[in-house]
Amino acid sequence: MAEHEMRELSGEKKLPQEEVTGSSSSSDVEQQKSPALPELQRKLKSRHLQMIAIGGTIGTGLFIGSGAALQKSGPVGALIAYIFVGTLVYSVMTSLGEMATSIPIAGAFTSYASRFVDPSLGFGMGWIYWFSWAITYALELTASGLIIQYWDSSLSIGIFIAIFWVVITTVNFLPVSFYGEIEFWFSMIKVITVVGFLIFAICIDAGAGKQGYLGFHYWVHPGAFAPYLLKSKGGVAKFVGFWSVLIQAGFSYQGTELVGIAAGECENPRKTVPSAIRKTFYRILFFFVFTIFFIGLLIPYDNESLLNSSSGSDASASPFVIAARLAGVKVLPGLINAVLLAVVLSAANSNVYSGSRIVVGLATDGFAPKFFKKTTKHGVPYYAVAFTAAFGLLAFLNLSNNGGTVFNWLLNIAGVAGFISWACINGCHLAFMRALRAQNISRENLPYKAMWQPFFAWYGLGFNVLIILTQGFTAFIDWSTSDFFAAYISLLLFVVLYFGHKIVFRTRLVNPAEADIDTGRKEADTEIWETTVPTTLWGKFWERLG
Known part of the structure; x- marks a missing residue:
C-alpha cells in the first residue's frame, strides 16, 4: 500500500510540502520530475471542467450545422442519428473516464494508446486528433465571419477571421485558470440559449407563432424521413439520408472527450473527472436530443433556407434563426445570431486549448519536438x-x-478524425482492462469504474469503425472525387501516420503484463494527498462552495 494511503488510514497528519521535499529520496524526486507530467498546473476547478466539456461540444455543429442534418434525413432521421451517435459518445466517455481518473496525465488518451496498445497507435492517434482540433479551429473562425455577415453581407469574412484569430490566440496564452473562467461564462451563455430555445419551441409548437398550432404537422408533411440522393427508391433513400448525417452528428458531439484532455490540469482529478463524466454527458445529450427534436417540429426539412446550411455559406441558415423567422418574431433572429457569435468563439477557444495540450502530450511521449x-x-x-x-x-x-x-x-475532415479518435479510445480502454487482468489488478479498486464493460467498449469500437469506413458512401452513388477525398482524407492520413511510424521505429504491440499503468497514477495520488482539503466542517463547506 502506498505511504500516503497508510497515512490516510491511520489518520497521520501530512507533513508540510517543504518537509516532504526535504526528506524525499532521489527516486521520489525523479518520480516528481517524471516526463509524464510536464509543467502544466492544476488550476481548473470542478465547475470549469463541467463547462469545458459542454463548451467544447456545443458550437457550430449544433447551432449552424444541425440544419444540414434536418435537410438530409428529415426530423425523425436526424433525431435517431443524434441519439445513436450519443450512445457511441457515452461508450467513449465511460471508457476514457476509467483511464483518465486512474492516470490523469497531460496528453490523456494519446499516451494511453502508447502505453497499452502500440506506440505507433499513440503517434497516429495523437496527431490525427490534434489535426482534428486544428481544422475545427479554422472552421469556427469561418463560422464567426459568416455570422457577422448576417448583419452586413458586404463585409469580408476575412476581416473577422483575422480579428477573432488574434483574440482567441491571445486568450490561450493566458494562464489556464483564465481560460477556465472565460469558458465557464461562455458555456453559461450556451446553456441559457439552448434552454431558452427549448422554451420558445414549446410555445411556438403549441400555437404562439403566426403559423398557429403545429404539433407534429411537419412529421407528416413533408414527412418524418427525407429521401437523400436516391429519391426514387423510397425506404433505401431514407436510410441513405439517415446514415449520411452520422458524421454531422459526430462533429456536433465532438469535444465531449475534452474532460480527458483537461484531467492533467484540474484539481483533484480523481473526484472531478468522474463527476464531469456522469453529469456532463447527460446535460449534452439533453441539449442535443431535445434541440434536434424541436427543430424538427418547427421547420420542414424542405425549407429553402436549410439548403444553405448544407453548403455552410450562410449563417442565416441556422435552424435557430429559421425557426424564429417562421414564427414571425422579428427581433429574435438578430439576437440569436449575437448569441451564436459567442457560441462559436467559445468553441474556437476550446479548439486551441485542446489542440495545444495534445501537442504537449505528444512531446511528452517523444512523438513531437521536446x-x-x-x-x-x-x-x-x-x-x-x-x-x-x-x-x-x-x-x-x-x-x-x-x-x-x-x-x-x-467539417468532414474534422468529423471523421473525431470518430477515429473515439474508436481508438474504446480500443485503448479494452487494452487497459487487459493490462489490469495481466497484472492481477482488480477494476474494483479503480477510482472510477466504467459501466457495462467490456461490452460497451466493444459496441463503441465496432460502430465507430463501421461509420469511419462507410461514411463516404455518397461519393460512390454519384461519383465525386472531391467528396471522396473530403470523406477519407483523415482516414488516409491516420493510416500513413500509423504505418509510417511503425516502419521507421519498428515498434511492437505492448505486452499487457508489461504495460505501464503506474507512471502518472502514483504521482497523481501524491498530489491529491498533498492538496486535499481537510475533512473538517469548514473544509467541506469550502470544498462544496468551490
Missing part, C-alpha cells in the same frame, strides 16, 4: 499554443469562390 513541453511560469505551453493556433489561418481559404465547399471539407 520544446513543445516548455511552459510559461503560469504553466501555459506557449510553443504548443502558437503551433495549434497557426492552423486556424486555414480559414482564409474560405475567401475563395468555393468557400462553401471549403467549409464542408473542413
Whole structure:
C-alpha cells in the first residue's frame, strides 16, 4: 500500500510540502520530475471542467450545422442519428473516464494508446486528433465571419477571421485558470440559449407563432424521413439520408472527450473527472436530443433556407434563426445570431486549448519536438499554443469562390478524425482492462469504474469503425472525387501516420503484463494527498462552495 494511503488510514497528519521535499529520496524526486507530467498546473476547478466539456461540444455543429442534418434525413432521421451517435459518445466517455481518473496525465488518451496498445497507435492517434482540433479551429473562425455577415453581407469574412484569430490566440496564452473562467461564462451563455430555445419551441409548437398550432404537422408533411440522393427508391433513400448525417452528428458531439484532455490540469482529478463524466454527458445529450427534436417540429426539412446550411455559406441558415423567422418574431433572429457569435468563439477557444495540450502530450511521449513541453511560469505551453493556433489561418481559404465547399471539407475532415479518435479510445480502454487482468489488478479498486464493460467498449469500437469506413458512401452513388477525398482524407492520413511510424521505429504491440499503468497514477495520488482539503466542517463547506 502506498505511504500516503497508510497515512490516510491511520489518520497521520501530512507533513508540510517543504518537509516532504526535504526528506524525499532521489527516486521520489525523479518520480516528481517524471516526463509524464510536464509543467502544466492544476488550476481548473470542478465547475470549469463541467463547462469545458459542454463548451467544447456545443458550437457550430449544433447551432449552424444541425440544419444540414434536418435537410438530409428529415426530423425523425436526424433525431435517431443524434441519439445513436450519443450512445457511441457515452461508450467513449465511460471508457476514457476509467483511464483518465486512474492516470490523469497531460496528453490523456494519446499516451494511453502508447502505453497499452502500440506506440505507433499513440503517434497516429495523437496527431490525427490534434489535426482534428486544428481544422475545427479554422472552421469556427469561418463560422464567426459568416455570422457577422448576417448583419452586413458586404463585409469580408476575412476581416473577422483575422480579428477573432488574434483574440482567441491571445486568450490561450493566458494562464489556464483564465481560460477556465472565460469558458465557464461562455458555456453559461450556451446553456441559457439552448434552454431558452427549448422554451420558445414549446410555445411556438403549441400555437404562439403566426403559423398557429403545429404539433407534429411537419412529421407528416413533408414527412418524418427525407429521401437523400436516391429519391426514387423510397425506404433505401431514407436510410441513405439517415446514415449520411452520422458524421454531422459526430462533429456536433465532438469535444465531449475534452474532460480527458483537461484531467492533467484540474484539481483533484480523481473526484472531478468522474463527476464531469456522469453529469456532463447527460446535460449534452439533453441539449442535443431535445434541440434536434424541436427543430424538427418547427421547420420542414424542405425549407429553402436549410439548403444553405448544407453548403455552410450562410449563417442565416441556422435552424435557430429559421425557426424564429417562421414564427414571425422579428427581433429574435438578430439576437440569436449575437448569441451564436459567442457560441462559436467559445468553441474556437476550446479548439486551441485542446489542440495545444495534445501537442504537449505528444512531446511528452517523444512523438513531437521536446520544446513543445516548455511552459510559461503560469504553466501555459506557449510553443504548443502558437503551433495549434497557426492552423486556424486555414480559414482564409474560405475567401475563395468555393468557400462553401471549403467549409464542408473542413467539417468532414474534422468529423471523421473525431470518430477515429473515439474508436481508438474504446480500443485503448479494452487494452487497459487487459493490462489490469495481466497484472492481477482488480477494476474494483479503480477510482472510477466504467459501466457495462467490456461490452460497451466493444459496441463503441465496432460502430465507430463501421461509420469511419462507410461514411463516404455518397461519393460512390454519384461519383465525386472531391467528396471522396473530403470523406477519407483523415482516414488516409491516420493510416500513413500509423504505418509510417511503425516502419521507421519498428515498434511492437505492448505486452499487457508489461504495460505501464503506474507512471502518472502514483504521482497523481501524491498530489491529491498533498492538496486535499481537510475533512473538517469548514473544509467541506469550502470544498462544496468551490
